[in-house]
Amino acid sequence: MSLNRDRADTAFTFKGGMLPMTVMELASGDPERIRAQLTGKISQAPAFFQHTPVVLSVEQVDEPHLALERICAVCRAHKLLPVAVRGGSDPVKQSAWALGLGWFPPQENRPRAVEPRVVEPEEPAEAALPAGTVETMPGGRIHRGTVRSGQQVSAPEGDLVVIGAVNPGAEVLAAGNVHVYGPLRGRALAGIHGNREAGIFCHDLHAELLSIAGTYKRLEDIDPRMLGCSVQVQLKEDQLRISALT
Amino acid sequence: MAKIIVVTSGKGGVGKTTSAAAIATGLALRGNKTVVIDFDVGLRNLDLIMGCERRVVYDLVNVIQGEAGLKQALIRDKRTENLHILPASQTRDKEALTLEGVEKVLADLAGEFDYIICDSPAGIERGAQLALYFADEAVVVTNPEVSSVRDSDRILGLLSSKSRRAEQGQDPIKEHLLITRYNPNRVDDGDMLNLEDIREILAIDLVGLIPESEAVLRASNQGVPVIHDDKSDAGQAYADTVSRLMGEDVPLRFQLVQKKGLIARMFGGGNRR
Numbered sequence: 001m002s003l004n005r006d007r008a009d010t011a012f013t014f015k016g017g018m019l020p021m022t023v024m025e026l027a028s029g030d031p032e033r034i035r036a037q038l039t040g041k042i043s044q045a046p047a048f049f050q051h052t053p054v055v056l057s058v059e060q061v062d063e064p065h066l067a068l069e070r071i072c073a074v075c076r077a078h079k080l081l082p083v084a085v086r087g088g089s090d091p092v093k094q095s096a097w098a099l100g101l102g103w104f105p106p107q108e109n110r111p112r113a114v115e116p117r118v119v120e121p122e123e124p125a126e127a128a129l130p131a132g133t134v135e136t137m138p139g140g141r142i143h144r145g146t147v148r149s150g151q152q153v154s155a156p157e158g159d160l161v162v163i164g165a166v167n168p169g170a171e172v173l174a175a176g177n178v179h180v181y182g183p184l185r186g187r188a189l190a191g192i193h194g195n196r197e198a199g200i201f202c203h204d205l206h207a208e209l210l211s212i213a214g215t216y217k218r219l220e221d222i223d224p225r226m227l228g229c230s231v232q233v234q235l236k237e238d239q240l241r242i243s244a245l246t
Numbered sequence: 247m248a249k250i251i252v253v254t255s256g257k258g259g260v261g262k263t264t265s266a267a268a269i270a271t272g273l274a275l276r277g278n279k280t281v282v283i284d285f286d287v288g289l290r291n292l293d294l295i296m297g298c299e300r301r302v303v304y305d306l307v308n309v310i311q312g313e314a315g316l317k318q319a320l321i322r323d324k325r326t327e328n329l330h331i332l333p334a335s336q337t338r339d340k341e342a343l344t345l346e347g348v349e350k351v352l353a354d355l356a357g358e359f360d361y362i363i364c365d366s367p368a369g370i371e372r373g374a375q376l377a378l379y380f381a382d383e384a385v386v387v388t389n390p391e392v393s394s395v396r397d398s399d400r401i402l403g404l405l406s407s408k409s410r411r412a413e414q415g416q417d418p419i420k421e422h423l424l425i426t427r428y429n430p431n432r433v434d435d436g437d438m439l440n441l442e443d444i445r446e447i448l449a450i451d452l453v454g455l456i457p458e459s460e461a462v463l464r465a466s467n468q469g470v471p472v473i474h475d476d477k478s479d480a481g482q483a484y485a486d487t488v489s490r491l492m493g494e495d496v497p498l499r500f501q502l503v504q505k506k507g508l509i510a511r512m513f514g515g516g517n518r519r
Contacts, residue, residue: 146449148403149396167399167447185447
Protein backbone atom coordinates (compact mmCIF):
# COMPACT_ATOMS: atom_id res chain seq x y z
CA MET A 1 0.00 0.00 0.00
CA SER A 2 1.44 3.29 -1.02
CA LEU A 3 0.64 4.94 2.28
CA ASN A 4 2.93 2.56 4.09
CA ARG A 5 5.84 3.75 2.06
CA ASP A 6 6.98 6.59 4.21
CA ARG A 7 10.17 8.47 3.70
CA ALA A 8 12.17 6.05 5.82
CA ASP A 9 11.80 3.07 3.53
CA THR A 10 11.57 4.78 0.15
CA ALA A 11 15.13 4.64 -1.12
CA PHE A 12 14.32 6.44 -4.36
CA THR A 13 11.66 7.49 -6.79
CA PHE A 14 11.93 7.52 -10.57
CA LYS A 15 11.26 10.82 -12.24
CA GLY A 16 11.33 11.80 -15.85
CA GLY A 17 13.48 14.81 -16.64
CA MET A 18 14.95 16.77 -19.47
CA LEU A 19 18.36 18.10 -18.64
CA PRO A 20 20.49 20.30 -20.81
CA MET A 21 23.34 18.17 -22.05
CA THR A 22 26.47 19.00 -24.01
CA VAL A 23 26.89 16.79 -27.03
CA MET A 24 30.48 16.38 -28.24
CA GLU A 25 30.09 15.71 -31.92
CA LEU A 26 33.23 13.82 -32.93
CA ALA A 27 34.49 14.29 -36.46
CA SER A 28 37.48 12.09 -35.85
CA GLY A 29 38.13 9.02 -33.75
CA ASP A 30 41.77 9.85 -33.25
CA PRO A 31 42.43 10.47 -29.51
CA GLU A 32 45.52 12.55 -30.24
CA ARG A 33 43.63 14.94 -32.50
CA ILE A 34 40.92 15.26 -29.86
CA ARG A 35 43.55 15.94 -27.21
CA ALA A 36 45.18 18.65 -29.30
CA GLN A 37 41.88 20.41 -29.90
CA LEU A 38 40.78 20.12 -26.26
CA THR A 39 44.03 21.60 -25.02
CA GLY A 40 43.40 24.59 -27.27
CA LYS A 41 39.79 24.97 -26.08
CA ILE A 42 40.63 24.75 -22.41
CA SER A 43 42.75 27.88 -22.61
CA GLN A 44 39.85 29.77 -24.23
CA ALA A 45 37.09 28.69 -21.85
CA PRO A 46 38.47 27.18 -18.68
CA ALA A 47 35.12 27.65 -16.90
CA PHE A 48 33.46 25.17 -19.21
CA PHE A 49 35.75 22.31 -18.21
CA GLN A 50 34.47 21.68 -14.71
CA HIS A 51 33.65 17.97 -14.85
CA THR A 52 31.02 18.84 -17.41
CA PRO A 53 29.01 15.77 -18.42
CA VAL A 54 29.06 15.20 -22.16
CA VAL A 55 27.50 12.79 -24.61
CA LEU A 56 29.98 11.60 -27.21
CA SER A 57 28.23 11.57 -30.55
CA VAL A 58 30.07 9.34 -33.00
CA GLU A 59 27.49 9.44 -35.72
CA GLN A 60 29.84 11.26 -38.09
CA VAL A 61 32.77 8.97 -37.44
CA ASP A 62 32.71 6.30 -40.08
CA GLU A 63 34.78 3.68 -38.28
CA PRO A 64 33.42 0.40 -36.98
CA HIS A 65 35.92 0.33 -34.12
CA LEU A 66 36.84 3.30 -32.00
CA ALA A 67 39.44 3.72 -29.31
CA LEU A 68 36.64 4.69 -27.00
CA GLU A 69 38.58 4.04 -23.82
CA ARG A 70 41.39 6.35 -24.88
CA ILE A 71 38.97 9.03 -26.07
CA CYS A 72 37.28 8.94 -22.67
CA ALA A 73 40.61 9.14 -20.90
CA VAL A 74 41.52 12.23 -22.94
CA CYS A 75 38.18 13.82 -22.06
CA ARG A 76 38.55 13.10 -18.36
CA ALA A 77 42.07 14.47 -18.37
CA HIS A 78 40.50 17.72 -19.59
CA LYS A 79 37.73 17.66 -17.02
CA LEU A 80 34.97 16.50 -19.30
CA LEU A 81 32.93 13.55 -18.04
CA PRO A 82 31.63 11.32 -20.83
CA VAL A 83 28.34 9.84 -19.64
CA ALA A 84 27.07 8.24 -22.81
CA VAL A 85 27.74 7.57 -26.45
CA ARG A 86 25.33 8.29 -29.25
CA GLY A 87 25.34 6.35 -32.49
CA GLY A 88 28.08 4.18 -33.91
CA SER A 89 28.38 0.56 -34.82
CA ASP A 90 27.48 -2.41 -32.69
CA PRO A 91 31.06 -2.90 -31.41
CA VAL A 92 31.05 0.77 -30.38
CA LYS A 93 27.83 0.20 -28.45
CA GLN A 94 29.32 -2.87 -26.77
CA SER A 95 32.48 -1.07 -25.74
CA ALA A 96 30.44 1.90 -24.44
CA TRP A 97 28.57 -0.47 -22.17
CA ALA A 98 31.80 -2.17 -21.13
CA LEU A 99 33.14 1.25 -20.09
CA GLY A 100 30.04 1.88 -18.00
CA LEU A 101 28.65 4.47 -20.41
CA GLY A 102 25.11 4.68 -21.68
CA TRP A 103 24.31 4.32 -25.35
CA PHE A 104 21.75 6.28 -27.36
CA PRO A 105 20.55 5.39 -30.81
CA PRO A 106 21.64 7.76 -33.58
CA GLN A 107 19.55 10.88 -33.85
CA GLU A 108 19.70 11.04 -37.59
CA ASN A 109 16.72 10.40 -39.78
CA ARG A 110 16.27 13.99 -40.79
CA PRO A 111 16.53 13.73 -44.56
CA ARG A 112 13.28 11.83 -44.70
CA ALA A 113 10.02 13.32 -45.93
CA VAL A 114 8.70 16.12 -43.79
CA GLU A 115 5.14 15.22 -44.70
CA PRO A 116 2.93 14.68 -41.70
CA ARG A 117 2.96 10.98 -41.15
CA VAL A 118 -0.27 9.11 -41.48
CA VAL A 119 -0.65 6.67 -38.64
CA GLU A 120 -1.66 3.36 -40.08
CA PRO A 121 -3.65 1.14 -37.79
CA GLU A 122 -1.67 -1.98 -37.00
CA GLU A 123 0.74 -2.40 -39.88
CA PRO A 124 2.05 -5.93 -40.21
CA ALA A 125 5.50 -6.14 -38.68
CA GLU A 126 7.38 -7.18 -41.81
CA ALA A 127 6.02 -4.24 -43.77
CA ALA A 128 7.69 -1.91 -41.29
CA LEU A 129 11.06 -3.58 -41.40
CA PRO A 130 12.58 -2.28 -44.64
CA ALA A 131 15.24 0.31 -43.99
CA GLY A 132 14.09 3.88 -43.75
CA THR A 133 10.42 3.26 -43.15
CA VAL A 134 8.56 4.27 -40.07
CA GLU A 135 8.90 1.90 -37.17
CA THR A 136 5.83 0.16 -35.83
CA MET A 137 4.55 1.37 -32.54
CA PRO A 138 3.16 -1.41 -30.47
CA GLY A 139 2.26 -0.83 -26.88
CA GLY A 140 0.20 2.30 -27.43
CA ARG A 141 -2.14 3.37 -24.72
CA ILE A 142 -5.58 4.90 -24.35
CA HIS A 143 -6.36 6.88 -21.22
CA ARG A 144 -9.98 7.76 -20.52
CA GLY A 145 -10.75 10.58 -18.11
CA THR A 146 -9.12 13.73 -16.87
CA VAL A 147 -5.36 13.72 -16.29
CA ARG A 148 -5.03 15.87 -13.20
CA SER A 149 -2.32 18.15 -11.86
CA GLY A 150 0.63 16.09 -10.66
CA GLN A 151 -0.35 13.02 -12.63
CA GLN A 152 1.73 11.59 -15.40
CA VAL A 153 0.40 9.28 -18.09
CA SER A 154 2.89 7.76 -20.45
CA ALA A 155 3.05 5.35 -23.35
CA PRO A 156 6.72 4.37 -23.30
CA GLU A 157 6.45 2.29 -26.44
CA GLY A 158 3.80 3.76 -28.67
CA ASP A 159 1.11 6.36 -29.11
CA LEU A 160 -0.88 7.84 -26.28
CA VAL A 161 -4.52 8.73 -26.71
CA VAL A 162 -6.17 10.74 -23.96
CA ILE A 163 -9.94 10.93 -24.07
CA GLY A 164 -10.49 13.77 -21.63
CA ALA A 165 -8.70 16.86 -20.45
CA VAL A 166 -5.04 17.22 -19.51
CA ASN A 167 -5.10 19.77 -16.72
CA PRO A 168 -2.45 22.34 -15.75
CA GLY A 169 0.41 20.62 -13.95
CA ALA A 170 -0.29 17.24 -15.56
CA GLU A 171 2.08 15.56 -17.99
CA VAL A 172 1.40 13.19 -20.86
CA LEU A 173 4.27 11.46 -22.66
CA ALA A 174 4.63 8.99 -25.48
CA ALA A 175 7.34 7.36 -27.53
CA GLY A 176 5.06 8.02 -30.48
CA ASN A 177 2.27 10.52 -31.02
CA VAL A 178 0.18 12.17 -28.33
CA HIS A 179 -3.50 12.67 -29.07
CA VAL A 180 -5.69 14.58 -26.66
CA TYR A 181 -9.41 14.62 -27.30
CA GLY A 182 -10.17 17.40 -24.86
CA PRO A 183 -8.46 20.56 -23.65
CA LEU A 184 -4.67 20.21 -23.39
CA ARG A 185 -3.67 22.49 -20.51
CA GLY A 186 -0.68 20.58 -19.12
CA ARG A 187 2.52 19.33 -20.71
CA ALA A 188 2.62 17.05 -23.70
CA LEU A 189 5.79 15.31 -24.81
CA ALA A 190 5.84 13.16 -27.94
CA GLY A 191 8.74 11.16 -29.33
CA ILE A 192 10.39 10.88 -25.93
CA HIS A 193 12.91 8.34 -27.23
CA GLY A 194 13.91 10.58 -30.08
CA ASN A 195 11.30 9.87 -32.74
CA ARG A 196 11.32 13.11 -34.69
CA GLU A 197 8.33 12.09 -36.76
CA ALA A 198 6.04 11.97 -33.75
CA GLY A 199 3.33 14.59 -33.41
CA ILE A 200 0.96 16.07 -30.88
CA PHE A 201 -2.70 16.44 -31.77
CA CYS A 202 -5.27 18.09 -29.59
CA HIS A 203 -8.55 19.89 -29.35
CA ASP A 204 -8.32 23.19 -27.51
CA LEU A 205 -4.62 23.97 -27.16
CA HIS A 206 -3.56 25.60 -23.88
CA ALA A 207 -0.47 23.49 -23.24
CA GLU A 208 2.11 24.57 -20.66
CA LEU A 209 4.74 22.80 -22.73
CA LEU A 210 4.88 20.98 -26.04
CA SER A 211 7.84 18.79 -26.86
CA ILE A 212 8.74 16.49 -29.72
CA ALA A 213 11.96 14.49 -29.52
CA GLY A 214 13.33 16.96 -26.98
CA THR A 215 12.59 20.13 -28.97
CA TYR A 216 10.10 22.12 -27.00
CA LYS A 217 7.91 25.19 -26.87
CA ARG A 218 6.57 26.79 -23.72
CA LEU A 219 3.13 28.32 -23.44
CA GLU A 220 4.82 31.70 -23.70
CA ASP A 221 6.34 30.76 -27.06
CA ILE A 222 3.10 29.55 -28.57
CA ASP A 223 1.38 31.88 -31.01
CA PRO A 224 -1.61 33.16 -29.02
CA ARG A 225 -3.81 32.83 -32.08
CA MET A 226 -3.39 29.08 -31.83
CA LEU A 227 -4.65 28.94 -28.25
CA GLY A 228 -8.04 27.36 -27.94
CA CYS A 229 -7.79 25.81 -31.40
CA SER A 230 -7.66 22.23 -32.59
CA VAL A 231 -4.08 21.80 -33.71
CA GLN A 232 -1.36 19.44 -34.77
CA VAL A 233 2.22 19.93 -33.71
CA GLN A 234 5.07 18.61 -35.84
CA LEU A 235 8.83 18.89 -35.74
CA LYS A 236 10.09 20.52 -38.92
CA GLU A 237 13.65 21.71 -39.43
CA ASP A 238 14.34 21.52 -35.70
CA GLN A 239 11.36 23.76 -34.92
CA LEU A 240 7.96 22.90 -33.58
CA ARG A 241 5.30 23.84 -36.10
CA ILE A 242 1.80 24.30 -34.82
CA SER A 243 -0.91 24.26 -37.43
CA ALA A 244 -4.67 24.25 -37.23
CA LEU A 245 -6.54 21.04 -37.80
CA THR A 246 -9.33 21.89 -40.12
CA MET B 247 -22.36 1.37 8.47
CA ALA B 248 -21.08 4.89 8.72
CA LYS B 249 -20.29 6.97 5.68
CA ILE B 250 -16.79 8.45 5.82
CA ILE B 251 -16.50 11.88 4.22
CA VAL B 252 -13.16 13.67 3.93
CA VAL B 253 -13.09 17.45 3.65
CA THR B 254 -9.92 18.28 1.77
CA SER B 255 -8.37 20.82 -0.62
CA GLY B 256 -4.60 20.60 -1.01
CA LYS B 257 -4.26 24.32 -0.46
CA GLY B 258 -4.37 25.81 3.01
CA GLY B 259 -6.68 28.55 4.20
CA VAL B 260 -9.52 27.85 1.78
CA GLY B 261 -12.04 26.89 4.45
CA LYS B 262 -11.62 23.17 5.08
CA THR B 263 -12.11 23.33 8.83
CA THR B 264 -14.95 25.86 8.60
CA SER B 265 -16.65 23.60 6.07
CA ALA B 266 -16.00 20.40 8.02
CA ALA B 267 -17.48 22.00 11.15
CA ALA B 268 -20.51 23.36 9.29
CA ILE B 269 -21.20 20.12 7.41
CA ALA B 270 -20.80 17.93 10.49
CA THR B 271 -23.11 20.22 12.47
CA GLY B 272 -25.64 20.31 9.63
CA LEU B 273 -25.71 16.52 9.37
CA ALA B 274 -26.21 16.22 13.13
CA LEU B 275 -28.98 18.84 13.10
CA ARG B 276 -30.76 16.59 10.59
CA GLY B 277 -30.69 13.78 13.11
CA ASN B 278 -27.62 11.87 11.90
CA LYS B 279 -25.18 10.61 14.52
CA THR B 280 -22.07 12.42 13.38
CA VAL B 281 -18.45 12.65 14.48
CA VAL B 282 -15.93 15.12 13.07
CA ILE B 283 -12.23 14.24 13.34
CA ASP B 284 -9.41 16.77 13.18
CA PHE B 285 -6.55 15.20 11.20
CA ASP B 286 -4.41 18.33 11.36
CA VAL B 287 -2.07 16.98 14.02
CA GLY B 288 0.20 19.73 15.28
CA LEU B 289 -2.02 22.55 13.99
CA ARG B 290 -5.22 21.79 15.85
CA ASN B 291 -8.00 24.19 14.87
CA LEU B 292 -11.27 22.32 14.67
CA ASP B 293 -11.79 22.53 18.44
CA LEU B 294 -11.70 26.34 18.20
CA ILE B 295 -14.19 26.49 15.35
CA MET B 296 -16.46 24.09 17.24
CA GLY B 297 -15.99 26.07 20.44
CA CYS B 298 -14.82 23.13 22.53
CA GLU B 299 -11.15 24.01 22.98
CA ARG B 300 -11.47 24.14 26.75
CA ARG B 301 -12.79 20.64 26.95
CA VAL B 302 -9.99 18.82 25.13
CA VAL B 303 -8.30 16.21 27.33
CA TYR B 304 -7.32 13.38 25.05
CA ASP B 305 -6.90 13.46 21.29
CA LEU B 306 -6.63 11.33 18.16
CA VAL B 307 -2.95 10.57 18.69
CA ASN B 308 -3.59 9.43 22.28
CA VAL B 309 -6.23 7.04 20.99
CA ILE B 310 -4.04 5.69 18.19
CA GLN B 311 -1.15 5.14 20.56
CA GLY B 312 -3.35 3.42 23.12
CA GLU B 313 -2.96 6.10 25.78
CA ALA B 314 -6.70 6.77 25.93
CA GLY B 315 -9.91 5.09 24.90
CA LEU B 316 -12.06 6.44 22.13
CA LYS B 317 -14.86 7.26 24.59
CA GLN B 318 -12.48 9.35 26.66
CA ALA B 319 -11.29 11.36 23.69
CA LEU B 320 -14.65 12.05 22.04
CA ILE B 321 -16.12 15.42 22.99
CA ARG B 322 -19.88 15.78 22.93
CA ASP B 323 -20.99 19.01 21.28
CA LYS B 324 -22.89 21.26 23.67
CA ARG B 325 -25.23 22.86 21.15
CA THR B 326 -26.07 19.98 18.88
CA GLU B 327 -27.27 16.58 19.83
CA ASN B 328 -25.78 13.63 17.96
CA LEU B 329 -22.54 15.53 17.30
CA HIS B 330 -19.11 14.54 18.59
CA ILE B 331 -15.65 15.93 18.01
CA LEU B 332 -12.38 14.00 18.02
CA PRO B 333 -9.66 16.63 18.30
CA ALA B 334 -6.11 16.48 16.99
CA SER B 335 -3.03 16.69 19.12
CA GLN B 336 -1.31 20.05 19.20
CA THR B 337 2.00 18.84 20.59
CA ARG B 338 2.73 16.00 18.20
CA ASP B 339 3.26 15.91 14.46
CA LYS B 340 1.61 14.04 11.64
CA GLU B 341 4.17 11.25 11.78
CA ALA B 342 2.43 10.08 14.94
CA LEU B 343 -0.51 8.90 12.82
CA THR B 344 -0.32 5.37 11.48
CA LEU B 345 -2.42 3.79 8.79
CA GLU B 346 -3.38 0.87 11.03
CA GLY B 347 -4.18 3.22 13.91
CA VAL B 348 -6.43 5.43 11.79
CA GLU B 349 -8.11 2.35 10.33
CA LYS B 350 -8.90 1.03 13.80
CA VAL B 351 -10.27 4.35 15.05
CA LEU B 352 -12.50 4.68 11.99
CA ALA B 353 -13.68 1.08 12.30
CA ASP B 354 -14.58 1.62 15.96
CA LEU B 355 -16.44 4.86 15.16
CA ALA B 356 -18.23 3.30 12.20
CA GLY B 357 -20.16 1.02 14.52
CA GLU B 358 -21.67 3.95 16.37
CA PHE B 359 -22.07 6.81 13.93
CA ASP B 360 -23.91 7.50 10.68
CA TYR B 361 -21.36 9.98 9.37
CA ILE B 362 -17.64 10.36 10.03
CA ILE B 363 -16.28 13.69 8.78
CA CYS B 364 -12.49 13.84 8.40
CA ASP B 365 -11.07 17.36 8.44
CA SER B 366 -7.89 17.03 6.38
CA PRO B 367 -4.75 19.10 6.89
CA ALA B 368 -3.47 21.15 3.95
CA GLY B 369 -0.86 19.68 1.69
CA ILE B 370 -0.56 16.32 -0.01
CA GLU B 371 1.73 14.65 2.49
CA ARG B 372 1.13 11.91 4.98
CA GLY B 373 -1.47 13.71 7.10
CA ALA B 374 -3.63 14.59 4.11
CA GLN B 375 -3.21 11.14 2.59
CA LEU B 376 -4.25 9.43 5.81
CA ALA B 377 -7.30 11.67 6.12
CA LEU B 378 -8.53 10.69 2.65
CA TYR B 379 -7.35 7.09 2.52
CA PHE B 380 -10.44 5.45 4.00
CA ALA B 381 -13.02 7.90 2.64
CA ASP B 382 -16.23 6.92 0.86
CA GLU B 383 -16.92 10.46 -0.26
CA ALA B 384 -14.84 13.59 -0.54
CA VAL B 385 -15.74 17.25 -0.33
CA VAL B 386 -13.07 19.19 -2.21
CA VAL B 387 -13.03 22.76 -0.93
CA THR B 388 -11.94 25.25 -3.57
CA ASN B 389 -11.65 29.04 -3.67
CA PRO B 390 -12.27 30.87 -6.94
CA GLU B 391 -8.59 31.41 -7.67
CA VAL B 392 -6.15 29.58 -9.90
CA SER B 393 -3.79 28.23 -7.23
CA SER B 394 -6.64 26.73 -5.26
CA VAL B 395 -8.11 25.13 -8.38
CA ARG B 396 -4.78 23.59 -9.30
CA ASP B 397 -4.27 22.19 -5.79
CA SER B 398 -7.78 20.77 -5.78
CA ASP B 399 -7.03 19.11 -9.08
CA ARG B 400 -3.96 17.54 -7.49
CA ILE B 401 -6.01 16.27 -4.56
CA LEU B 402 -8.58 14.79 -6.95
CA GLY B 403 -5.74 12.85 -8.52
CA LEU B 404 -4.77 11.47 -5.11
CA LEU B 405 -8.37 10.58 -4.32
CA SER B 406 -8.53 8.46 -7.42
CA SER B 407 -5.18 6.75 -6.94
CA LYS B 408 -4.01 6.81 -3.31
CA SER B 409 -7.18 5.82 -1.48
CA ARG B 410 -8.24 2.44 -0.17
CA ARG B 411 -11.08 2.32 -2.66
CA ALA B 412 -8.66 2.95 -5.52
CA GLU B 413 -6.05 0.50 -4.32
CA GLN B 414 -8.56 -2.27 -3.71
CA GLY B 415 -10.38 -1.64 -6.97
CA GLN B 416 -13.70 -0.78 -5.32
CA ASP B 417 -16.11 1.88 -6.54
CA PRO B 418 -14.24 5.18 -6.62
CA ILE B 419 -14.63 7.82 -3.93
CA LYS B 420 -17.63 10.02 -4.68
CA GLU B 421 -16.17 13.48 -5.25
CA HIS B 422 -18.02 16.71 -4.52
CA LEU B 423 -16.92 20.23 -5.30
CA LEU B 424 -17.54 22.85 -2.63
CA ILE B 425 -16.68 26.38 -3.69
CA THR B 426 -16.12 28.77 -0.80
CA ARG B 427 -15.47 32.52 -0.55
CA TYR B 428 -17.39 33.10 -3.76
CA ASN B 429 -18.01 36.78 -4.39
CA PRO B 430 -20.26 37.33 -7.43
CA ASN B 431 -19.32 41.03 -7.62
CA ARG B 432 -15.63 40.21 -7.90
CA VAL B 433 -16.38 37.46 -10.39
CA ASP B 434 -18.20 40.02 -12.53
CA ASP B 435 -15.22 42.34 -12.24
CA GLY B 436 -12.94 39.55 -13.43
CA ASP B 437 -11.00 39.38 -10.14
CA MET B 438 -12.22 35.88 -9.37
CA LEU B 439 -12.67 32.76 -11.44
CA ASN B 440 -16.28 32.10 -12.18
CA LEU B 441 -18.22 29.02 -11.28
CA GLU B 442 -18.19 27.59 -14.78
CA ASP B 443 -14.42 27.92 -15.18
CA ILE B 444 -13.85 26.01 -11.96
CA ARG B 445 -16.33 23.30 -12.85
CA GLU B 446 -14.84 22.91 -16.29
CA ILE B 447 -11.33 22.28 -15.00
CA LEU B 448 -12.20 20.10 -12.03
CA ALA B 449 -15.01 18.26 -13.81
CA ILE B 450 -16.81 17.00 -10.71
CA ASP B 451 -20.29 17.60 -9.33
CA LEU B 452 -20.90 20.80 -7.42
CA VAL B 453 -22.29 20.16 -3.95
CA GLY B 454 -22.33 23.72 -2.71
CA LEU B 455 -21.36 27.31 -3.23
CA ILE B 456 -20.62 29.37 -0.14
CA PRO B 457 -20.56 33.13 -0.67
CA GLU B 458 -17.82 35.24 0.84
CA SER B 459 -19.43 36.43 4.04
CA GLU B 460 -18.61 38.29 7.19
CA ALA B 461 -20.66 35.71 9.04
CA VAL B 462 -17.91 33.11 8.55
CA LEU B 463 -15.17 35.02 10.34
CA ARG B 464 -17.55 36.01 13.11
CA ALA B 465 -18.64 32.42 13.57
CA SER B 466 -15.05 31.18 13.65
CA ASN B 467 -14.03 33.65 16.30
CA GLN B 468 -17.07 32.85 18.41
CA GLY B 469 -16.54 29.13 18.07
CA VAL B 470 -20.01 28.54 16.67
CA PRO B 471 -20.17 26.72 13.34
CA VAL B 472 -21.59 29.19 10.81
CA ILE B 473 -24.44 26.86 9.88
CA HIS B 474 -26.08 27.80 13.21
CA ASP B 475 -26.36 31.36 11.88
CA ASP B 476 -29.37 30.55 9.72
CA LYS B 477 -29.99 34.23 8.97
CA SER B 478 -26.68 34.52 7.17
CA ASP B 479 -26.05 33.72 3.51
CA ALA B 480 -23.12 31.45 4.35
CA GLY B 481 -25.15 29.58 6.96
CA GLN B 482 -27.96 29.00 4.48
CA ALA B 483 -25.53 27.96 1.76
CA TYR B 484 -23.99 25.35 4.08
CA ALA B 485 -27.48 24.09 4.96
CA ASP B 486 -28.14 23.65 1.22
CA THR B 487 -24.83 21.82 0.92
CA VAL B 488 -25.79 19.40 3.68
CA SER B 489 -29.13 18.74 1.98
CA ARG B 490 -27.35 17.90 -1.27
CA LEU B 491 -24.88 15.63 0.54
CA MET B 492 -27.90 13.77 1.91
CA GLY B 493 -29.16 13.31 -1.62
CA GLU B 494 -31.74 16.10 -1.87
CA ASP B 495 -32.06 18.26 -4.95
CA VAL B 496 -31.72 21.89 -3.89
CA PRO B 497 -31.37 24.75 -6.39
CA LEU B 498 -28.17 26.75 -6.33
CA ARG B 499 -28.27 30.26 -4.91
CA PHE B 500 -25.86 33.11 -4.03
CA GLN B 501 -24.02 32.70 -7.35
CA LEU B 502 -25.40 35.92 -8.83
CA VAL B 503 -24.81 39.52 -7.90
CA GLN B 504 -27.30 40.47 -5.21
CA LYS B 505 -29.91 42.94 -6.42
CA LYS B 506 -30.19 46.04 -4.29
CA GLY B 507 -33.89 46.71 -4.94
CA LEU B 508 -36.51 46.91 -2.21
CA ILE B 509 -38.20 43.66 -3.21
CA ALA B 510 -34.90 41.84 -3.26
CA ARG B 511 -34.13 43.18 0.17
CA MET B 512 -37.43 42.00 1.55
CA PHE B 513 -37.65 38.64 -0.12
CA GLY B 514 -34.12 38.01 -1.36
CA GLY B 515 -32.14 34.97 -0.38
CA GLY B 516 -30.41 35.81 2.82
CA ASN B 517 -28.72 38.63 4.57
CA ARG B 518 -25.26 39.55 3.32
CA ARG B 519 -24.06 40.46 6.78
